[in-house]
Amino acid sequence: MQISKRLAVLASAAVFSLFAGVAMADGEKLVIGTEGAYPPFNNLEADGTLTGFDVDIAKALCEEMKVECTFVTQDWDGIIPALIAKKFDAIVASMSITAERKEKVDFSKKYYNTPPAIVVPKDSEITEATAAALAGKLLGAQSSTTHSNYAEAHMKDSELKLYPTSDEYKLDIANGRIDAVIDDVVVLSEWLKSDDGTCCKLLGTLPVDPVINGEGAGIAVRKGETALADRFSAAIAAIRANGKYQEINAKYFPFDVYGDSD
Template sequence: MRISRRIALAVPAAALALAMGAANAQDTMKLKIGTEGAYPPFNNLTSDGSLEGFDIDIAKALCEEMKADCEFVTQDWDGIIPALQAGKFDAIIASMSITEDRLKEVDFTDKYYNTPPAVVAPNDTDIEGVTKEDLAGKTIGAQGSTTHSTYAETHFSDSDVKLYPTAEEYKLDLINGRLDAVIDDVVVLEEFLKSDEGACCKVVGTLTPVEEIYGPGIGIAVRKGEDDLREKLNAAIKAIRDNGKYKEINDKYFSFDVYGG
C-alpha cells in the first residue's frame, strides 16, 4: 500500500510539472525580427549566412531584456514595410528613420539611435561643400526608399539623383567613376571609407538633418495597433540604456554615443 501510494502521489506531481513547463513555454514571447542585412556596420549578412552589426546586437539585447525568443528574417529594403504588414515578421530593426510618411503605415518605438547624414565624393573631387549650389550639375547616388534619397531629391534639385536598391550598388558606381558623390548615414559612409575600396573617396561634409525628412531618429517599426509590443520594446530600450548594455554595444562599433541628443 505504501509503495502504491507513493506512485499515486508521484503521478499528479509529474503531471503538474509538465503542465507548468508547458505554461512557461507558452508564456515565452516569440518574435520574428526583420532586417535588411546589407547596411554595415548596422546590419550585414556575412558570407556564412549569419547576421552581424549594431542593429543585430541591439535586437538581441532587447530580446534578452524582454525574455523573448527571437528569430531574424532578412528582407530587401524596398519591400520591408509591406513584409511587416503581411506578417512575415513582427518588428523591423534595420536602421529605419521615424518619419511622418512611414507613420501612416506602421507604428514606431522611441528612437534607439540618431546619427547625421553625410556626402562622400572621390578624393580628386572639385565639390567643396554639401549645399544645393555645391552639388549643382553633379550626379548623386543614394539608396532608394530612404530618408537620404528623399533629402537628395528634395534639396539637390539641380543635381542628377540616381537611386539604387542597396548601398553596396551605389558604392560600386562611386568607385567606378559613374557617380560624383553619394549621400547616406555618416557612420555607414565612414565604415565604407575604412575599406580598401573606400580609399578612393572622402567625406565632403555632414548635413544637419531636416526633421520633416529624417524625423527624430531611428526606431523599431511594428504593425499598426500593436501597442503592447511597442511599449515592451520601449521599456527594453530604456532598460538597456540604463543598465549599461547599450553602451557596451555602442562602444563595440563606435567611438561616440550614436544615441544622439
Template sequence: MRLKHIVAVAALAMVAVGGAQAKEWKKIRMGTEGAYPPFNYTTSAGELVGFDIEIGNALCEEMKVECEWVTQDWDGIIPGLIAGKYDTILASMSITPEREEKISFSEKYYNTPPAIAVRKDSDLKGVTPADLAGKKIGAQSSTTHSIYAEQTFTDSDIVLYPTSEEYKLDLESGRVDAVGDDVMVLQGWIDSDEGSCCKILGTLKSVDEIHGKGAGIGVRKGDEDLAAMFSDAIAAIRANGKYKEINDKYFAFDAYGE
C-alpha cells in the same frame, strides 16, 4: 430586460474581442535588411551581424523573449511587416511622419546625421545644393536620404539604387560624383579597404519632416504594446551599460544622439 440583455451581451463581446487581441510576446520575428553595414549585414559565411542585430538581441534578452531574424529587401520591408512576415522592423528605419501613417514605432535607439561622400580626388568643396549642382548623386531608394536628395538637390541628377552596395561601387568607379547616406554607414565603408577610394565631404543638417526623430523599431498598427516593450527595453539597456558596450564596438561616440 431585453435592452439590458443586449447591452450585457455586447459588453461580453467587447471583452472577448479585447482578450483575442491581447498578445503575450514570447517569440518575436525581427525583420531587417541585412545589406546596410555597419548596422545590419550578412557575412560571407551567411551570418547576420551589425549594430542593429546586436542591439536587437540585447533588447530581446532584456525582455526575456526569443528572437528570430528575417531578412527582407528594403523596398518591401514595410509591406512585409504589414503582411505578417515578421513582427518588427529593426533595420535603421527612421521614424518619419510618412512612415507613421502606415506603422507604429518604439522610441529611437539611435540618431546619427546624414552625410555626403565623394572620391578622394574630387574637386567638390561643399555639400550645399549650389556646390552639387549639375553633379550625379547616388542614394539608396526609398530611404530618407533619397527623399532628401530629391527634394534638396534639385539641380543635380539623383541616381537611386536598391542597396547601398551598388552606389558605393558606382562612386568608386566614378559613375556618380557623390553619394548620400548616414554618416556612420559612409564612415564605416571609408575606413574599410573597400572604401579607401573615398572620403566624407561633409555632414548635412537633419530635417525632421524627412529624416525623422532617429531610428526606431517598427511594428504593425495595433501592436503598440510591443513598441512600448521595446521602448522600455531601450531605456533599460541604456541604463545598465549594455547599450554602451555594443555602441563602443562600432562607434567612437554615442550613436544614441541628443
C-alpha cells in the same frame, strides 16, 4: 512550406500576447526583420550570419524583454509590406521614424540618431557638402530612404540616381560613374575605413531636416500593435540604463550614436 507556417504561428502568438495585454512570457517568440545590406548597422555575412549594430541591439532588447527572437532578411524596398503581411513581427533595420512611415506602421522610441552626409571621390573638385556645390552633379542614394528623400527635397539641381542597396552606389562611385553619394554619416564613415572605401572621402554632414530625417531610427511594428512598440521602448530605456547599450555602441563606434537625449 514549413517556414511560412512557422512564421504564421509566430505572428499569431505575438498578436495574441498583445490582445491579452500582459507582459511577454518567458519562451515567447518574435521574428525580427532586417535588411542585411547596410553595414555597420546590419549585414549578412558570407557564412549566412547576421552582424551589426542593429542586430546586436535587437538581441539585447529581446533578452531584456525575455523573448526568443529569430531574424530574417528582407530587401529594403519591401520591408514595410513584408511586416504588414506578417512575415515578421518587427523591423530593426535603421528605419528612421517619419510622419510618412507612421501612416503605415507604429514605432518604438528611437534607439539611435545620426545625420546624413556626403561622400565624393578623393580627387573630386567638389569642396562643400551643399546643394549649390552639388548642382549639376550625379548624386547616388539608396532608394526609399530618408536620404534619397532629402536629396529630392534639398538638392533639386543635382541629378539623383537611386540604387536598391548601398553596395551598388559604393561600386559606382568607386568606378567613377557618379560624382557623390548621400547616406548616414556613420555608414559612410565606416565604409571609408574599409578597403572598399579607399576611393573616397567624407565631404561633410548635412543639416537635419526633421520632417524628412525624422526622430531617429526606431523599431517598427504593425499599425495598432502599440503594446509591442511600448515594450521595445521600455527595453531601449533599460539597456541604456544598465550599460548594455553603451557596450554595444563601443563595439562599433567611438562616439555615442544615440544622439541628444529625449
